[in-house]
Amino acid sequence: MKTFEWLFKDKKISKIEITLPALSVGEVLIKVVKVGICGSDLFALESVDQYEELRLGHEWVGEVENSLSDNYKVGDLVTSSAFIGCGECSLCLVEKSNFCQNGFALGGKDFGMLRSKAILPANQLLKVDNFSLNEIVLLEVAAVAEEAVSQILRLGLEKRHRVLVFGGGPVGLLTSLKLKEEGYDYTLIEKDNFRIKMARDLEVNIQALGMALLDDKKKFDYIIDASGNGNKQSGFWKYAKVFISTSSVCLIVGKYIGTSEIHSNLFAMNNLTIKWMRGMPKETLARTRDFWIDKFSHISSKMITHEFNFSDVSKAFDLALARDNCMKIIINVNVND
Numbered sequence: 001m002k003t004f005e006w007l008f009k010d011k012k013i014s015k016i017e018i019t020l021p022a023l024s025v026g027e028v029l030i031k032v033v034k035v036g037i038c039g040s041d042l043f044a045l046e047s048v049d050q051y052e053e054l055r056l057g058h059e060w061v062g063e064v065e066n067s068l069s070d071n072y073k074v075g076d077l078v079t080s081s082a083f084i085g086c087g088e089c090s091l092c093l094v095e096k097s098n099f100c101q102n103g104f105a106l107g108g109k110d111f112g113m114l115r116s117k118a119i120l121p122a123n124q125l126l127k128v129d130n131f132s133l134n135e136i137v138l139l140e141v142a143a144v145a146e147e148a149v150s151q152i153l154r155l156g157l158e159k160r161h162r163v164l165v166f167g168g169g170p171v172g173l174l175t176s177l178k179l180k181e182e183g184y185d186y187t188l189i190e191k192d193n194f195r196i197k198m199a200r201d202l203e204v205n206i207q208a209l210g211m212a213l214l215d216d217k218k219k220f221d222y223i224i225d226a227s228g229n230g231n232k233q234s235g236f237w238k239y240a241k242v243f244i245s246t247s248s249v250c251l252i253v254g255k256y257i258g259t260s261e262i263h264s265n266l267f268a269m270n271n272l273t274i275k276w277m278r279g280m281p282k283e284t285l286a287r288t289r290d291f292w293i294d295k296f297s298h299i300s301s302k303m304i305t306h307e308f309n310f311s312d313v314s315k316a317f318d319l320a321l322a323r324d325n326c327m328k329i330i331i332n333v334n335v336n337d
């Protein structure tokens, strides 16, 4: 079957025709409906060698067009986490499909969802009813936030602690909203005015970075770094010494291009613990769906600031890379084809 995908190569993005293989038992043919542009797509674009190929897109919703699985029927709305595990190894069986060594990542060199049709294994999909299409696209980001909060809880966060969420992009916002829903003492810190305004609109406890830097009593027990250094930003580590206190624990979710300077003595003096996060298993996506059902439409309608058609993928990425007055950008696939 012939279909189309967007391929990034030689610093250009082009729509190319590809051929899908025949469907095998246990697989589902999906008509892709919407794909969101994520900070990690931008990270991939900004850090890729110009000769490497990239097939982006891992925040998506699609409609089942043909199914060789008893669990899915034609017309079902489905999504997945960004990592497609094999579904059979010991890691996949204990809800750690994000560490599976036999799976593949969506949005990497080999396979992205910026395409009209895809074949995926049914056991890695999640059925999503009672959500609008835009809400489903945002669910993957909410699941990254869900995973960040559950990891920081495992690192010992309690209600008496103060949590800093650094960086008010989609992951930082949704992490803050989750912490708020759960009743934790959190502060989101961000420097971009557009993002600050959006956080205020969503009633998140936000402080502008400039103000926060002036307040030298502002120390935090737990830190979720949702920033990274894309778009020539400096990320959390430039300001770390202002916010960490003795025995702070930091979870890094944002992505850093190249090397980031770490002052080991500062961290040793503060007895700092750092942990990195790598994606989340599909079970987190299911928990996220169940948590946000009924209370997500208000959030997604505010956070999704732009939508583009499939033929305008390069315009969508130009805007996303400029990070200019935008939050979540969505591409409508299979419209006007």
Ligand SMILES: [Zn+2]
Binding pocket: 038, 039, 040, 058, 059, 082, 140, 141
């Ligand atoms: Zn993402």
Ligand SMILES: [Zn+2]
Binding pocket: 085, 086, 087, 088, 089, 090, 091, 092, 097, 100, 101, 102, 103
């Ligand atoms: Zn596996």
